[in-house]
Amino acid sequence: AQKVTQAQTEISVVEKEDVTLDCVYETRDTTYYLFWYKQPPSGELVFLIRRNSFDEQNEISGRYSWNFQKSTSSFNFTITASQVVDSAVYFCALTSFFAGNMLTFGGGTRLMVKP
């Protein structure tokens, strides 16, 4: 069975602060994939990143960065210099070949960035 835990249900920051969203996962598969999605108020989930279990390199995309650590089964997401437009619900998700491409989602973290 697979499981994704996002312990932070809600985070509130002031614009320009850095913020890290935590994601911890469980799987028995050795080959798996991790994802982050953003859900703005409009409702549609927007894909942000995919990582496979063999690639532990951290990734940076503009103000977004991701830290993947297999040793702690974590895939954390950091937003640098947050902006109001970053306000959304963020989901971490996991799948594997043996899961048949079905995503297991965490409970989500609601990020509120105040001006």
Place this chain on the structure above:
Amino acid sequence: DVKVTQSSRYLVKRTGEKVFLECVQDMDHENMFWYRQDPGLGLRLIYFSYDVKMKEKGDIPEGYSVSREKKERFSLILESASTNQTSMYLCASSQPRVTEAFFGQGTRLTVV
């Protein structure tokens, strides 16, 4: 631009009604999914389909059925709506390999 379109953004139905939620994708994707989103629980998979007329149960299939007669369309059916099915429903599609899924805008269903 890739697109997954759900037929309604908001629906209000009465207890006991048969409810159809429609989803269409224009990316020629093999896989299609129906998720239910509830606060604190994230998204939970109801059903998925990996080909026309093929379907597999997800984590919470009870009270739901699905239909996939054409590759681009995947319907979720609530046979007899109940108040505990009040939720946000999200449709998604993806390629057969492990790739990102593309989501529709969601249907917020209220059963009264």
